[in-house]
Amino acid sequence: MKTYFYPNIEERKQLLLRPAFDTSLLQEKVKTVLNEVKLNGDTAVKKFTQEFDGVSLNDFSVSEKEIREAAALLSNELKQAIQQAEKNITTFHKQQISNVEVIETMPGVKCWRKSIGIEKVGLYIPGGTAPLFSTILMLGIPAQIAGCKEIILCTPPDKNGKLHPAILFAAQLVGITKVFKIGGVQAIAAMAFGTATVPKVYKIFGPGNQYVTCAKQLIQQDGIAIDMPAGPSEVCVLADDSAVAGFIAADLLSQAEHGVDSQVLLVTCSETLVKSVEGELKKQLESLPRKNIAQKALENSKSIVVKNIDEAIELVNEYAAEHLIISCKDDEAIAEKIVNAGSIFLGNYSPESVGDYASGTNHTLPTNGFAKAYSGVSVDSFVKKITYQKLTQQGLQNISKTVELMAEAEGLDAHKNAVSIRIKNL
Amino acid sequence: MKTYFYPNIEERKQLLLRPAFDTSLLQEKVKTVLNEVKLNGDTAVKKFTQEFDGVSLNDFSVSEKEIREAAALLSNELKQAIQQAEKNITTFHKQQISNVEVIETMPGVKCWRKSIGIEKVGLYIPGGTAPLFSTILMLGIPAQIAGCKEIILCTPPDKNGKLHPAILFAAQLVGITKVFKIGGVQAIAAMAFGTATVPKVYKIFGPGNQYVTCAKQLIQQDGIAIDMPAGPSEVCVLADDSAVAGFIAADLLSQAEHGVDSQVLLVTCSETLVKSVEGELKKQLESLPRKNIAQKALENSKSIVVKNIDEAIELVNEYAAEHLIISCKDDEAIAEKIVNAGSIFLGNYSPESVGDYASGTNHTLPTNGFAKAYSGVSVDSFVKKITYQKLTQQGLQNISKTVELMAEAEGLDAHKNAVSIRIKNL
Numbered sequence: 122m123k124t125y126f127y128p129n130i131e132e133r134k135q136l137l138l139r140p141a142f143d144t145s146l147l148q149e150k151v152k153t154v155l156n157e158v159k160l161n162g163d164t165a166v167k168k169f170t171q172e173f174d175g176v177s178l179n180d181f182s183v184s185e186k187e188i189r190e191a192a193a194l195l196s197n198e199l200k201q202a203i204q205q206a207e208k209n210i211t212t213f214h215k216q217q218i219s220n221v222e223v224i225e226t227m228p229g230v231k232c233w234r235k236s237i238g239i240e241k242v243g244l245y246i247p248g249g250t251a252p253l254f255s256t257i258l259m260l261g262i263p264a265q266i267a268g269c270k271e272i273i274l275c276t277p278p279d280k281n282g283k284l285h286p287a288i289l290f291a292a293q294l295v296g297i298t299k300v301f302k303i304g305g306v307q308a309i310a311a312m313a314f315g316t317a318t319v320p321k322v323y324k325i326f327g328p329g330n331q332y333v334t335c336a337k338q339l340i341q342q343d344g345i346a347i348d349m350p351a352g353p354s355e356v357c358v359l360a361d362d363s364a365v366a367g368f369i370a371a372d373l374l375s376q377a378e379h380g381v382d383s384q385v386l387l388v389t390c391s392e393t394l395v396k397s398v399e400g401e402l403k404k405q406l407e408s409l410p411r412k413n414i415a416q417k418a419l420e421n422s423k424s425i426v427v428k429n430i431d432e433a434i435e436l437v438n439e440y441a442a443e444h445l446i447i448s449c450k451d452d453e454a455i456a457e458k459i460v461n462a463g464s465i466f467l468g469n470y471s472p473e474s475v476g477d478y479a480s481g482t483n484h485t486l487p488t489n490g491f492a493k494a495y496s497g498v499s500v501d502s503f504v505k506k507i508t509y510q511k512l513t514q515q516g517l518q519n520i521s522k523t524v525e526l527m528a529e530a531e532g533l534d535a536h537k538n539a540v541s542i543r544i545k546n547l
Numbered sequence: 548m549k550t551y552f553y554p555n556i557e558e559r560k561q562l563l564l565r566p567a568f569d570t571s572l573l574q575e576k577v578k579t580v581l582n583e584v585k586l587n588g589d590t591a592v593k594k595f596t597q598e599f600d601g602v603s604l605n606d607f608s609v610s611e612k613e614i615r616e617a618a619a620l621l622s623n624e625l626k627q628a629i630q631q632a633e634k635n636i637t638t639f640h641k642q643q644i645s646n647v648e649v650i651e652t653m654p655g656v657k658c659w660r661k662s663i664g665i666e667k668v669g670l671y672i673p674g675g676t677a678p679l680f681s682t683i684l685m686l687g688i689p690a691q692i693a694g695c696k697e698i699i700l701c702t703p704p705d706k707n708g709k710l711h712p713a714i715l716f717a718a719q720l721v722g723i724t725k726v727f728k729i730g731g732v733q734a735i736a737a738m739a740f741g742t743a744t745v746p747k748v749y750k751i752f753g754p755g756n757q758y759v760t761c762a763k764q765l766i767q768q769d770g771i772a773i774d775m776p777a778g779p780s781e782v783c784v785l786a787d788d789s790a791v792a793g794f795i796a797a798d799l800l801s802q803a804e805h806g807v808d809s810q811v812l813l814v815t816c817s818e819t820l821v822k823s824v825e826g827e828l829k830k831q832l833e834s835l836p837r838k839n840i841a842q843k844a845l846e847n848s849k850s851i852v853v854k855n856i857d858e859a860i861e862l863v864n865e866y867a868a869e870h871l872i873i874s875c876k877d878d879e880a881i882a883e884k885i886v887n888a889g890s891i892f893l894g895n896y897s898p899e900s901v902g903d904y905a906s907g908t909n910h911t912l913p914t915n916g917f918a919k920a921y922s923g924v925s926v927d928s929f930v931k932k933i934t935y936q937k938l939t940q941q942g943l944q945n946i947s948k949t950v951e952l953m954a955e956a957e958g959l960d961a962h963k964n965a966v967s968i969r970i971k972n973l
Binding site for chain 2: 144198199201202203205206208209212213216217219222224226227230232234237239240251252253254255287323324338341342344345346350365367368371372374375377378379405409410411415452453456459460461462463464465466467468469470471472473474475476477478479480481482483487489490491492493494495496497499501504505506507508509510511512513514516517520522523524526527528530531532533534535536537538539540542543546
């Protein structure tokens with residue numbers, strides 16, 4: 122990690138800049154795949170699966186038998202862990218259901234709002250080195266709670282055309298019944314446009330590489346909603362001398378091991394802490410299986426030493442981290458002053474990894490500074506909120522003058538008439 | 548309106564298709580304006596204001612004096628109407644604030660979620676034939692309730708470089724202090740990138756023509772959030788013989804007068820009703836100032852007669868209208884079966900125009916079938932929901948095994964370590 126001491130405002134701005142990824146170069150490639158799947162459906166999906174995943178599949182669907190058998194392939198310990206995580210995530214997300222409350226804004230004018238699950242949603246889970254079954258919990262559980270009727274999952278097959286049993290176990294646990302062995306842009310395209318095998322959905326969720334991210338951006342223009350824009354994963358640790366250097370180093374490394382483009386930031390007023398963390402990083406790094414990835418990510422990472430806690434808070438708010446760990450004596454008071462972050466971890470015993478897996482909060486969070494305007498995934502992400510109104514004759518009478526005057530002033534006489542014709546008829 | 552009797556499934560699908568707008572043709576033009584404003588700031592804004600709005604402005608800012616003076620230019624009646632609407636909209640939207648509730652998902656594992664207003668938001672109000680001050684209420688009020696700190700407004704100047712006083716009156720009423728006389732793509736660009744005059748915002752709201760819509764789509768790729776994708780305004784009326792033909796005709800016309808591309812749909816099982824509505828439409832159309840617009844919109848509009856109410860509900864759900872009026876005897880029971888709509892109006896005395904202006908619900912709603920996945924604007928649209936967690940030592944102990952096992956199974960050892968190192972230290 123590089124350390125920056127007491128940067129001024131202009132320097133701080135520079136330090137907080139994320140690396141810019143120009144997706145315009147990918148766009149043409151991604152568009153080609155999207156269009157081909159749109160036109161040729163399963164045939165195109167098959168072709169791209171062969172091309173990109175190196176496996177030829179005649180059927181992308183995972184059978185119910187395969188799903189059932191998955192459970193037998195996992196240790197009981199792991200199954201119990203997944204079930205415990207499922208329980209906690211469910212407990213936390215269930216509280217996000219909103220109740221209908223009828224509000225009489227004027228006598229006889231009743232308005233209310235109701236959340237209804239998006240009928241058809243698609244979840245995408247990337248392949249790669251690790252089977253990200255935890256993300257299935259994070260997306261599938263709120264989808265279930267929201268009442269989505271069709272929840273489908275696409276994830277790339279391995280070279281043998283198989284999926285990891287933990288993926289299938291998590292999928293059945295959260296009630297996903299349709300699982301497809303499709304990855305990358307072709308998976309996003311299949312869910313966005315529908316094929317003979319894959320149903321078309323209304324909203325697509327889940328992480329992915331630059332190609333998948335670009336595909337999700339593009340299909341928005343076809344009216345398909347997505348969870349949020351995405352960038353590399355990030356952690357920012359705000360710490361004072363009450364922090365334990367070894368814990369902080371472990372947290373920074375848990376972010377750094379995600380990928381070489383992971384963003385890791387330490388903000389503190391304590392020069393001593395920075396030094397101790399550096400030492401701990403070196404020590405802990407040695408024993409990590411993903412040492413090479415973590416080391417590369419750390420090379421682009423920053424420790425910033427600032428003058429006082431107010432400056433630190435300002436900096437942290439400007440950065441708008443996906444994950445913010447506050448390891449400070451006054452953690453709760455400081456948290457009150459944070460306005461931009463995806464998820465906040467307080468104190469010495471709340472490492473990011475508990476939120477990544479099992480504490481109950483969602484781990485699908487806004488990266489890349491998007492936390493300034495976006496929230497992480499929640500039950501809200503899987504519902505639409507429809508508003509309703511019902512007026513009595515008296516209610517319409519009470520509000521009629523207001524509506525007529527405003528419609529007239531906007532030059533919309535037919536809007537006015539829709540009220541006047543009813544009033545005349547009373 | 549064209550009437551279609553008892554279409555089969557395939558025909559129904561065809562009937563419900565929205566006209567496709569290909570924005571790819573606009574994109575190059577829009578990109579040019581976006582890029583020029585990004586590079587040259589106010590100079591570019593000035594140039595495009597001259598070019599597109601035909602007026603040369605040295606200062607885009609509206610002075611506080613101009614805002615104060617606006618009130619004097621409006622009738623007391625209209626001011627009271629706007630104030631009444633403001634009161635109702637505030638009453639309805641205030642209920643959308645969510646309270647913080649701390650949930651202990653496991654002993655010692657506390658998680659919660661807090662809504663925080665997006666710090667900087669930009670509202671866009673189009674110009675054109677009518678001053679759409681009602682939209683300022685619909686966007687400004689939830690922004691205020693959400694606690695957004697900077698709420699700016701852009702709207703195009705008239706040929707004399709002025710804004711309509713009702714725009715300014717509504718803006719000051721809802722606490723917008725920075726108003727800029729900028730329209731079109733240059734307004735979206737100024738708010739997305741910031742200029743010397745216009746502050747950069749994190750999320751942009753508001754309606755607009757195809758160019759504005761395209762600009763909003765494009766700036767999403769720069770990480771600026773937008774309220775929702777947009778298309779022409781729509782109403783669908785679902786009616787039975789308990790409906791009053793004159794009321795329905797008035798509702799259809801109030802949608803048709805918006806623009807020649809407005810979408811108007813009547814769904815019913817009653818052939819008699821369709822005939823009566825046709826007659827009423829002809830009669831009422833005659834006296835409308837915006838007759839030509841409404842007539843053109845009606846030419847592309849459809850009455851669909853179906854066999855029974857279940858078919859009608861299926862059709863209405865498939866269409867996913869921005870506004871759905873249910874003028875049926877069993878309105879509330881039918882509403883329970885609707886899953887896709889922006890806002891629903893129940894019974895004979897709830898015309899769409901009461902919701903457009905003053906009943907309290909929001910009128911910024913998903914068009915073009917987007918109601919399948921998107922909600923209308925609400926306080927939710929102006930906040931981010933941040934999650935928090937704080938574990939006690941015992942809490943971490945309780946959850947440690949679960950997290951360690953899952954992290955290990957995902958091949959993320961540093962994630963596991965972040966827990967293990969703390970446990971060893973207890």
